[in-house]
Amino acid sequence: MLRQTLSKQIITLAQELWGQELDTGGIEVSFAADPAFGDLACNAALVLARRLGKAPRDLAEALAERLRQRPEVAKVEVAGPGFINVFLTDGALYRAARGGGQARVVRSSRSQKVLVEYSDPNPFKPLHAGHLYTTLVGDMVSRLIERRGDEVIRLNYGGDVGLHVARAMWGIIQALGGEHPDKLEAAAGDDRAGWLGARYAEGSAADEDDPEAHKTIIAYNQRVYRLHETNDHESPFAQIYWTGRQWSYDYFKQLYTELQVKAFDRFIPESEVTPLAVKTVQEQLKQGVYERSDGAVIFRGEAYGLHTRVFINSVGLPTYDAKDVGLILMKWRDYHFDESIVITANEQSQYYEVMLKSVEQFEPEPVRRSRHLSHGMVKLTGGRKMSSRKGNVVTAMDILAAAREAGEATGTHPNSDTILAAVKYAFAKVRIGGDIVYDPKESIALEGNSGPYLQYAHARARSILAKLGRPAQANELVQPLDEAERRLMAKLAAYGDVVIEATETLLPHGICTYVYELAQTFNRFYERNRVAGDEREAVRRQLVEAYADVLRDGLTLLGIAAPDRL
RNA sequence: GCGCCCGUAGCUCAGUGGAUUAGAGCAUCAGCUUGCGGUGCUGAGGGUCGCAGGUUCGAGUCCUGCCGGGCGCACCA
Numbered sequence: 001m002l003r004q005t006l007s008k009q010i011i012t013l014a015q016e017l018w019g020q021e022l023d024t025g026g027i028e029v030s031f032a033a034d035p036a037f038g039d040l041a042c043n044a045a046l047v048l049a050r051r052l053g054k055a056p057r058d059l060a061e062a063l064a065e066r067l068r069q070r071p072e073v074a075k076v077e078v079a080g081p082g083f084i085n086v087f088l089t090d091g092a093l094y095r096a097a098r099g100g101g102q103a104r105v106v107r108s109s110r111s112q113k114v115l116v117e118y119s120d121p122n123p124f125k126p127l128h129a130g131h132l133y134t135t136l137v138g139d140m141v142s143r144l145i146e147r148r149g150d151e152v153i154r155l156n157y158g159g160d161v162g163l164h165v166a167r168a169m170w171g172i173i174q175a176l177g178g179e180h181p182d183k184l185e186a187a188a189g190d191d192r193a194g195w196l197g198a199r200y201a202e203g204s205a206a207d208e209d210d211p212e213a214h215k216t217i218i219a220y221n222q223r224v225y226r227l228h229e230t231n232d233h234e235s236p237f238a239q240i241y242w243t244g245r246q247w248s249y250d251y252f253k254q255l256y257t258e259l260q261v262k263a264f265d266r267f268i269p270e271s272e273v274t275p276l277a278v279k280t281v282q283e284q285l286k287q288g289v290y291e292r293s294d295g296a297v298i299f300r301g302e303a304y305g306l307h308t309r310v311f312i313n314s315v316g317l318p319t320y321d322a323k324d325v326g327l328i329l330m331k332w333r334d335y336h337f338d339e340s341i342v343i344t345a346n347e348q349s350q351y352y353e354v355m356l357k358s359v360e361q362f363e364p365e366p367v368r369r370s371r372h373l374s375h376g377m378v379k380l381t382g383g384r385k386m387s388s389r390k391g392n393v394v395t396a397m398d399i400l401a402a403a404r405e406a407g408e409a410t411g412t413h414p415n416s417d418t419i420l421a422a423v424k425y426a427f428a429k430v431r432i433g434g435d436i437v438y439d440p441k442e443s444i445a446l447e448g449n450s451g452p453y454l455q456y457a458h459a460r461a462r463s464i465l466a467k468l469g470r471p472a473q474a475n476e477l478v479q480p481l482d483e484a485e486r487r488l489m490a491k492l493a494a495y496g497d498v499v500i501e502a503t504e505t506l507l508p509h510g511i512c513t514y515v516y517e518l519a520q521t522f523n524r525f526y527e528r529n530r531v532a533g534d535e536r537e538a539v540r541r542q543l544v545e546a547y548a549d550v551l552r553d554g555l556t557l558l559g560i561a562a563p564d565r566l
Numbered sequence: 567g568c569g570c571c572c573g574u575a576g577c578u579c580a581g582u583g584g585a586u587u588a589g590a591g592c593a594u595c596a597g598c599u600u601g602c603g604g605u606g607c608u609g610a611g612g613g614u615c616g617c618a619g620g621u622u623c624g625a626g627u628c629c630u631g632c633c634g635g636g637c638g639c640a641c642c643a
Contacts, residue, residue: 034586043585046624080586081623122643163642270643296641306639307569313641320643350570350638376571376636381578412604430579433571435636437578442592446605449579449591456605464602513580516590523606532602544602566603 003497038085045082056082094477096493097546112338117155123248124168126197129378132396139261139559140508148503160269166221171199181239193251228271277326289361299358306354332366340370349374376435406440425451429512449516457519461548462564479539491521515554
């Protein structure tokens with residue numbers, strides 16, 4: 001907030017002094033890397049110098065002169081080629097730090113309705129590591145949007161029709177020795193989701209290796225579509241299907257609960273959007289948006305620098321391209337959203353462009369409001385890759401188990417809070433976009449840049465506060481800060497801007513970087529400065545409290561619990 | 567072949583709307599700390615920021631080319 005306030009002041013001053021329209025572009029106000037450069041550093045004079053053809057140091061001096069009149073400014077220096085280094089008063093830092101504990105991002109505009117679609121697991125298949133990643137990232141992104149003051153509707157879209165379902169059905173029917181829904185329960189045992197996953201793997205392998213099975217699977221695919229069309233819940237085939245689908249949704253919901261992510265507002269099965277999808281594509285086929293080719297209905301993306309994709313295959317079934325057309329139209333119809341965000345893996349980003357481009361031809365508004373965020377793959381240390389072929393998947397549960405095992409190997413016995421903190425933080429701290437390498441040992445470690453480390457740092461700060469007893473009820477800084485205290489306070493004051501940055505970019509990793517640096521700053525302070533019983537206890541208590549509040553708030557934005565005790 | 571993304575210390579990563587000396591964790595080495603919870607603190611070594619040009623007073627950050635890697639390019643999601 002301090003940073004933004006100063007930016008605005010500088011823009012105003014540039015207008016007054018030289019009539020220069022400085023939008024936010026170009027000038028930069030940042031928290032100083034070195035205490036010698038003050039609390040905030042600004043390069044405005046260097047940018048203005050080029051435009052005005054004047055010496056940067058002279059411009060910097062002129063700006064500095066005006067900034068010195070501000071009440072929250074203690075001192076302003078011009079340094080180097082023309083940097084303006086601003087030193088704030090203790091009181092200004094304190095107020096910024098207190099405000100940061102529950103950093104709110106106030107926007108002048110009305111609250112927006114934002115759809116966020118993520119996780120998107122397919123029934124009949126297990127949640128693999130990639131689903132875990134999208135689920136956690138989607139939860140974090142949603143929290144950031146909410147912090148922005150907007151309403152978030154969490155959507156979960158999954159393929160309950162399509163070839164993968166047909167493959168699973170093949171595996172199931174094989175295992176049951178025919179279409180015998182009555183045998184399902186006994187066959188599956190306790191681990192229903194695991195059992196379904198194994199059947200899918202068998203069906204998938206058979207589809208590739210066995211021509212007879214392949215034929216049957218193609219037929220099953222059509223039967224699954226048809227049972228939706230005819231609303232068939234009675235036939236043995238349909239009973240197997242609906243039971244399996246329900247088991248999958250039960251399993252997904254249970255897993256989301258275990259992950260402690262906010263609940264989804266709505267699950268949208270593909271079958272629900274299929275009728276609208278088919279109807280729309282066929283209408284737009286007549287309008288010339290889509291066209292026929294080799295018996296299929298396609299969209300030619302080349303005209304827009306993209307590629308051609310099939311929307312309805314030559315058998316007459318919609319591909320996932322068409323279903324996504326139905327999905328976006330359904331979202332638009334049901335929610336009339338201000339913004340719609342879809343989070344998927346990178347491999348889908350070009351596909352998504354083609355699909356959106358086709359919809360833009362006949363329904364441009366929802367497309368204009370849509371945004372696709374994509375992330376990379378999850379890899380394990382040692383180069384093990386996640387593969388969903390042939391059943392050798394690394395599942396979401398495998399990742400959690402790996403964290404637990406790594407923790408136990410070091411002699412600690414991590415509870416579920418710790419394990420979740422480890423995995424969530426490990427995923428959160430890397431910028432969304434590229435592949436990430438997950439190292440269970442590093443993630444669960446109590447030292448280094450890890451989730452458990454930060455949970456521990458928070459718990460310890462709370463423990464200090466508990467020892468001190470009742471708070472001092474101070475709304476003002478009780479004493480001027482000494483040097484070590486001041487450094488910590490300056491770091492705390494930066495939090496509000498970190499949150500603003502994260503909510504604007506929808507990238508959570510900056511919060512991780514900040515929160516870890518904050519813990520380091522605190523440890524440096526704490527190493528040499530007693531709190532309990534010190535003559536400066538009152539002021540230091542305020543620091544510890546602000547520190548604990550900021551840690552908790554940061555972790556909360558990441559969906560990580562910050563218990564008072566571990 | 568075309569398109570999209572990526573290449574920063576041994577490893578994993580920040581930093582990329584140009585700007586004061588390129589940072590962190592892990593690993594290695596040397597000290598300190600064993601009564602505010604076990605995390606820690608101080609310091610050292612380790613970087614031609616893939617390569618080559620260009621723009622600029624100034625480039626890890628912008629532009630171009632190349633090299634290397636990942637992904638996508640018609641009936642699978």
